[in-house]
Amino acid sequence: MGKVLYYTLVDLARNRSVVAFTALILAVAEGLFLVEADPVKALLSLVQVMLALVPLVSLILTVVHTYDTHEFTQLLAVQPIGRRAILGGRIGAMALALLVALLFGLGLPLTVHAPGSTSMVLLVAVVLLAWVHAALGTLIALVHRDKARGVGVALVAWAGFVLLYDALLMALLFAFSDRPIEPLVLPIAALNPIDLARIAIMIRVDLAAMMGYSGAVYQQMLGSGPGTAVALGLMIAWIAWPTLMAFRVFRRKDL
């Protein structure tokens, strides 16, 4: 697995899309800190942008990379190594490439302009979010043989997390406005990794207006510190299940 990981990482390090992703994140982060004099406000804007941008790019990057390297995956699969080692190496390399891209693109501006624990939570949450979507992207590309279909499913998944989820949460609030639904919000928020990342960060910023309904409930029921920990823990579960599913699919897949 180590060899596949190492050489895939060497390839990804020079991949134009990965380099462009790093440059984009760096430009957005630096731009926001330059435009907004108050670092807290800049941080809040950065959270909103990162929570939409990073999942989308991670998802599409992984899906496209998985399809584009299909023939090479075949070549690896006819060597005397197991499929677990191949997929483990490839997922690991993509995860490391995203980590390095975010450490450089986001970690660097945060360290310079807004050092502190909130920035650290933002960086951790965004890295976890990138890994969640890399795992989902791998699973989607392995399940769907057709590239256009795979990219379409990935876009629908992203739109579901970013747009549809909020609409459904609002509809639920209105439908049950006369009943206490706070206990329900905890498991519902767990269904959306992007909302979990938002909760993990916003609880720490302590701005009720930015926290959203689910964020407020998390803070009220769990408090600030445990709320962040639970949200980040749930994000790790969101990395684990698509990764395990991807291994299961790849083990039996006809290549």
Next chain:
Amino acid sequence: MDSVVFSGVGKRYRSLWALRDVHATFRRGEVVMVIGPNGSGKTTLIKCLLGLVRPTTGSIRVEGQVIGPDPGYRRSIGYMPQISQFPPSLTIGQLLDMMRDVRGLSPASADDGLVEELGLAAQLDKRLGALSGGTRQKVSAVLAFRSRPRILVMDEPTAGLDPVSARTVLDRAAALRSDGGTVLITSHLMEEVEALADRIAYLQEGHLRFLLPLSDVLRRTGADRLALALPKLLADPV
């Protein structure tokens, strides 16, 4: 001695049977050309042997071992695919190192003769993404022969290669046969088939219609070329 044995191998993709009840034995020291129309199951047959595809029915034995989840049997197999796509940012040299590591070969045990013979020695620092289709095929050929395989599988090996390189690759395949290796080649080029094949495996709609020595195919049909013999043989099966 038998090298590869297919026993009742079938492969179904959803409702379509790409391969049906194939029984075939491939021996050491022979070249078998697998031919047939498009969609006849040639690639599926090869993929079953390579472990890329799991047969729906039957089993395959490689050097006496029934192939299953253990990838170790592929140590004896070299494969040259029809289409080669490599990580575009790696160089030829890095790819060769990677595949040597993956196969667990030491630098001394790897057969790098083809690197020189195909003119790749001066291009080892070239990025794979910048290579022409023909040069990619040459890299693919190097990878197939590098581990000194006892079984060589080639899918349309000369497609995209210049005539000199194609000759070099086919000569290598012939040399492997002389050393007791088993070579399976799919090709649409009948002249190529005739020049190299000891036996012909003809697939049609997933069925193995025949697996015969080339001389038998020609003798039974009274034709002097395979291209003329095939239609006669298929009209009046053996």
